[in-house]
Amino acid sequence: MSKIEVIRNGEILCCAQGSNEAQLLFRGEYQQGDELRFTTDYQHAVVQVDQAVKPARVYLPDCVFTFRLPLEGIDPAVYAPGAFTGDMHLCTIRPDEDNSYRNLACNPADQRGEVTAYPHATANVETRNESWFCARNTIDGERIACGHGPWPFGSWGIGARMDAELTLDFGREVEVDRMTLYLRADFPHDAYWIHGTVALDDGCEISFPLEGIDGPQTIDLGGSHRIRTMKLYKLIKCDNPSAFPSLRQIEVYGTDVQA
Numbered sequence: 001m002s003k004i005e006v007i008r009n010g011e012i013l014c015c016a017q018g019s020n021e022a023q024l025l026f027r028g029e030y031q032q033g034d035e036l037r038f039t040t041d042y043q044h045a046v047v048q049v050d051q052a053v054k055p056a057r058v059y060l061p062d063c064v065f066t067f068r069l070p071l072e073g074i075d076p077a078v079y080a081p082g083a084f085t086g087d088m089h090l091c092t093i094r095p096d097e098d099n100s101y102r103n104l105a106c107n108p109a110d111q112r113g114e115v116t117a118y119p120h121a122t123a124n125v126e127t128r129n130e131s132w133f134c135a136r137n138t139i140d141g142e143r144i145a146c147g148h149g150p151w152p153f154g155s156w157g158i159g160a161r162m163d164a165e166l167t168l169d170f171g172r173e174v175e176v177d178r179m180t181l182y183l184r185a186d187f188p189h190d191a192y193w194i195h196g197t198v199a200l201d202d203g204c205e206i207s208f209p210l211e212g213i214d215g216p217q218t219i220d221l222g223g224s225h226r227i228r229t230m231k232l233y234k235l236i237k238c239d240n241p242s243a244f245p246s247l248r249q250i251e252v253y254g255t256d257v258q259a
Contacts, residue, residue, distance in 0.1 A: 001017060001018070001019060001020075001039075001040070001041050002017060002018050002019075002020060002021050002022040002038075002039070002040045002041070002093050002094070003015065003016070003017035003022055003037075003038070003039040003040075004016050004017070004022050004023075004024040004036065004037070004038055004039075004091050004092075004093060005024075005036070005037045005039075006024070006026050006030075006034060006035075006036060007034065007035045007036070007037055008031060008033065008034050008035075009033065013026070013028070013034075014026045014028075020094070020095060021092070021093060021094035021095070022038075022092065022093050022094075023090070023091070023092045024090070024091045024092070025088065025089070025090050026088070026089040026090075026091070027087060027088055028087055029086070029087050030069050030071055030084055030089070031071070032069075032071050032072050034069045034071070035066055035067060035068055035069060036049060036066070036067040036069065036091055037064070037065070037066050037067075038060075038064065038065040038066075038067070038091075038093045039063065039064050040060065040063045040064075040093060040095075041063060042060075042063065042095045042096075043059055043060050043061065043063060043172075044057075044058075044059060044060075044095065044096040044097070044256070045057075045058055045060055045065070045093055045094065045095060045096050046058075046092075046093070046094050046095075046096045047065060047091075047092070047093050047109055047117070048090075048091060048092045048093075049067050049091055049109050050079075050083045050084055050089060050090070050091065051089070051090040052079065052080045052081070052082045052083035052084075053079055053080065053083055053108050053109065054108040054140075054141050055092075055108070056106070056107045056108045056109035056110075056117075057096050057102075057106070057107075058096075058107060058109065058117040058118060058119075059117070059118045059119075059170070059171045059172050059256075060116065060117055060118075061116070061118070061171055061172070062116060064116055065109075065116050065117040066116055067109060067111070067117075068111060068113075069084055070084065070111070070131070071084060073131075074130060074131050074132065074150075075131045077131060077132055077149075077150040077151060077154075078131050078132050078134075078136075078137055078140070078150070078151055078154040079151055080151055080152070081151070099255050099256050099258070100255070101253060101254065101255055102253065102254075102255070103180075103251040103252065103253055104119065104170060104174050104176065104252050104253065104254055104255075104256075105119050105121075105139045105168055105170075105250055105251055105252040106119075106139055106140075106141045106251070107119045107120070107121075107136075107139050107140075108139075108140050108141050110136040110139055110140070111136060112131075112134055112135075112136060117171075118169060118170055118171025118172070119139060119168055119169065119170050119171065120136075120168070120169045120171065121135040121136050121138055121139050121156075121166065121167070121168055121169075121250075122135050122166075122167050122169070123135040123156060123158075123164065123165060123166045123167070124161075124163070124164065124165045125158055125159050125161045125164050126156070126157060126159070127157030127158065127159040128157075128159065130157075131154070132148075132149050132150055132151075132153070132154045132155070133154075133155060133156065133157030133246070134154075134156065135156050135166055135167075137154030137155055137156060137248075138155070138156045138166065138247050138248065138249055138250045139168070139249070139250060140154060140249075141249075142154070142248075142249065143182050143216075143248065143249050144248075145182050145183065145184050145185045145186070145214055145248040145249075146185055146186060146214055147186050148184060148186045148189065148190070148244075148246065153184075153186075153248075155184045155246040155247060155248045156246060156247040156248075157244070157246050158235075158245065158246065160243045160244075163233075164233070164235055165231055165232065165233040166231070166232040166233070166247065166250070167229060167230070167231045167232075168229060168230050168231075168232075168250065168252065169228065169229045170227070170228055170229070171228070172228065172256070172257075173226055173227070173228055173256075173257040174226070174227060174228070174254055174255065174256055174257060175224050175225065175226050175254045175255055175256075175257050176200075176221060176224070176225055176227060176230075176252050176253060176254030177220070177221050177223060177224045177225070177253065177254055178218060178219065178220055178221055178252075178253045179198060179218070179219045179221060179250065179251065179252050179253070180216045180217065180218045180219070180249075180250075180251040180253070181196075181210070181216070181217050181219070181247065181249070181250055181251075182215070182216060182217070182247070182248040182249040182250075182251075183210065183212070183213070183217070183245070183246070183247060183248060184244075184245075184246035184247065184248045185212070185213065185214035185215075185248075187212070188242065189242060189244060190242055190244050190245065190246060191212075191237055191238055191240040191241075191242035191243065191244055191245045192210065192211070192212035192237070192238050192240070192245050193210045193235045193236055193237055193238065193245050194209065194210055194211075194212075194236055194237070194238045195207065195208070195209055195210060195234070195235070195236040196208060196210055196232060196233075196234060196235045196236070197232075197233055197234035197235075198219065198221075198230055198231065198232050198233075199230065199231045199233065200221070200225050200227045200230050201227045201228055201229045201230065202225050202226060202227050204221070204222070204225055206219065206221060206222060207234070212238060212240075224254070226257055230252070232247075232250065
């Protein structure tokens with residue numbers, strides 16, 4: 001069974017369900033504080049929170065996913081124009097039975113704060129606490145990096161901190177062997193990092209060089225690792241007057257660990 005509900009002030013405004021997958025068409029305008037609640041019988045799911053947001057392959061530890069609708073201030077700016085606006089909204093959920101080798105870090109439905117769906121990105125600093133510089137942007141599936149600010153240029157901004165750290169939580173044990181980074185490349189506005197380190201929760205730590213380029217930089221993790229979390233840190237900035245190195249996207253490749 002799968003079910004999707006629109007929740008407002010604790011009340012169900014709209015509901016759709018199916019024996020395996022569900023599709024909900026909500027005819028109405030969202031209001032601040034509204035939530036989407038997805039309920040399933042399975043932990044691996046493909047969820048689409050809006051027709052203007054890419055589907056997300058997520059892990060749901062408790063088979064429930066609550067998505068807080070981003071309607072206030074600049075929060076909507078990290079999503080494509082038209083997302084969550086207007087008076088017609090389509091949401092879907094279906095089982096994800098594909099465990100092929102892939103980017104396990106991608107989750108366009110990730111949000112700041114408490115979450116019930118993974119992967120989830122967090123950081124110890126986000127520039128001015130602004131949505132277009134928050135950690136979740138690094139796993140939204142967008143690689144374009146030649147600008148900064150609203151969609152599609154959301155990135156992780158570090159507020160000029162030397163001790164900036166980004167953590168990925170996959171929510172369950174996964175097996176990974178490589179990582180690809182896309183640095184933000186809005187030059188000359190941006191600086192870039194020349195060196196970084198990734199710490200895996202199996203105890204492995206790997207340091208690597210980086211370049212000031214617009215494009216993928218792949219880091220071999222030295223074999224396969226079974227992990228739940230990983231941390232990107234010890235980021236060293238280039239000798240450049242700009243104070244704004246930033247990460248556009250992080251991709252981590254592997255598979256789920258089979259039970």
